[in-house]
Amino acid sequence: MFNEETVQAIREQSHKMEQTGEPTPQVLDFIYEHDLFKLFVPGELGGKMTPLPDALRIFEETAWIDGSLGWLVSIGSGGGFFTSAISPEVSHTLFSNREAVIAGSGFPSGRAKQVEGGFVVSGQWKYCSGSTHATIFTANAVIENETSTASHIRSFIFLPEQVRIHQDWNAFGLKATASHSISVEKEFVPEAMTFDLMQNPFHFHDPIFHYPFVPFAQASFAATAIGIGRHFLEEANHLLEKNRATWATSSPDRVSFVNDKIEEMEHLFNRRVDDFYKIVDDSWAQHLRQQPLTEEGQQQISLKCQETAQAVLRCAGSIFPFLGIQAVMEEAPVNRTWRDLQTACQHTLLIPFREIDITNKD
Template sequence: MITESGGAMLFTEQEIQTIREQALGMDKHRQVTPDVLKSIYDHRLFHLFVPDELEGRMTPLPDAARIFQESARIDGNLGWLVTIGAGGGFFAALMSPDISRQVFARREAVIAGSGMPTGTARQVDGGYILNGSWKYCSGSTYATTFTANAVIEPGTMVQDTTGEPTADQGEPEIRSFIMNPDQIEIQQDWNAFGLRATGSHTISAVEAFVPYEMTFSLTETKGYENEPIYRYPFLPFAQVSFAGVAVGIAEHFLEAAESLAVKRGSSSHVIGRLNENKAALQLSVADFYKRVEASWDELMINGALSDVTEAQVTAQSIETAHAALCCGQQLFPLLGLSAAMEDSEINRCWRDLQTACSHALLRRYE
């Protein structure tokens, strides 16, 4: 179960039951349900990295990773959406205080977007005209704000740190753009075989005007400098978050696999392989949290991570995600045709696990 400090339950047994009962429908219809979103909003899980003064519930990264893990253990779509939605809180420090309050300070506030600079922007009086499309924007169907990166077109003006326009020095600048839902179009093209209810569609903008104040740089902090999470390097932050999801889905997979194996009266070989994978995952998860907690302690003491620590967190996150993926790869072929049925619990878990671990930040190139 997900627990908060002091051991209090976060999700109730009734919430867990409701989410799991609706999991098949979410998978089939490729849409998250209002009940699942309500649980996320009620527990402010999209606001785990939003300052408390913006109606957030600022959470240390090791604790947040456990929330991502346990959310994904309940259901893969839930875990992925909570993780992606919460990650948008990282931008609160990059926006001006007034804009961050406008974006985050409400119960249902959540960002969807993309970090890939697949758009272009030209400067005009008061802001920019933005064009482009951005793939894999999880949570697009209910997001209250969208963010996307774009390249400033050569020959236009750029902004210095004071917000004043300066002459373009020839190097293309990449900026992040904040848009309202009515400024983008959603192309419902997320047809992956797993994590089907995450709404990870392509978004596009055509001649969208974005004021200067609704843009930001990924390298310039504008507020909340005292919040430790904003000093954690973004790459390992994302890898820790995604690894937590992979672990949670793998735990659900193992739970479903054990139930199916017992029901089918599987051989001792299958049971043995199941126990081997369970033990291997547990060992890797223990190493994962040891590494993440040590990095967080280093951040709290030194105010930053060393390059060595950053590399260690990255390596352990990838390794643990791989251990999670191996559970599916090694056990799924042993579970018979019942597991091959698309509407079975074990099948959904397997598809979600494969999809989550396909993310570029979790792949192991060996």
């Protein structure tokens, strides 16, 4: 999708982005130029509604270019999923801008009190990727009802001037995603600037809005991990070629061992990736036939996403120890991709929390 010159130009920004902790203006311009934050925004709002299988391959490709770029694209574009739950009038105001993108959190760590015309909200939310360039913030809060012990969760939309960004993203990977905490203190939010994904009114009817949200999110993250993993394998091969002559002289068996290890992991990687796209593509085709995905079918997709991410992670982990001292230098591309992959695969939605077999499947 993106030409070699573009890929190289972005990768030349990677080290600088790691140092600053956020994407450069040039990388953001690339995202805006290709509407990568608007993959799931309806055409009426200036978006480019993209079928899920196509979007996943875009996530993979952008993550292959640079891990932080891929993460920001998958997270940022995923915010378009909310447009169906927000009134068209509000969505038009929020999303029509060329640079419109959401940063936020799904964890209900806020509190809201209903008042006339809306809510007063306070809270702090962690890991809000894209916080420094977001034009919209969303966060979940528990609505406190003074007359009842009952409470429920609702999503709230904040404008940048309502939000304080806490510069606390200090992870060793995906450094340029600006995944900082945000907080608000007794901010008034009009009723129209709230929504409830559990009772989605479907103001827009593109098929993506009716696809189950959790498998959608898991597939997006898994595709991002695939892209980072593919870049890691390329960098491992580059490092092997760079050191082939030296290693052959100092340790004659080393070149063939590392080469065989990379080839073995590439084979496993490609099998798992093919399996991943097959199950997601098949589920999308079923969805388009208006055949609802069963609970069991959704669980199979979820497990496949987790299996794929863990397989990619283990492929990289099986190779990394044999790449030599150069691989532990933070400025080395193979090191950055390894760190980005560890970080991406740490997301809760990609962890099965049980032992899985990723190798003995055909």
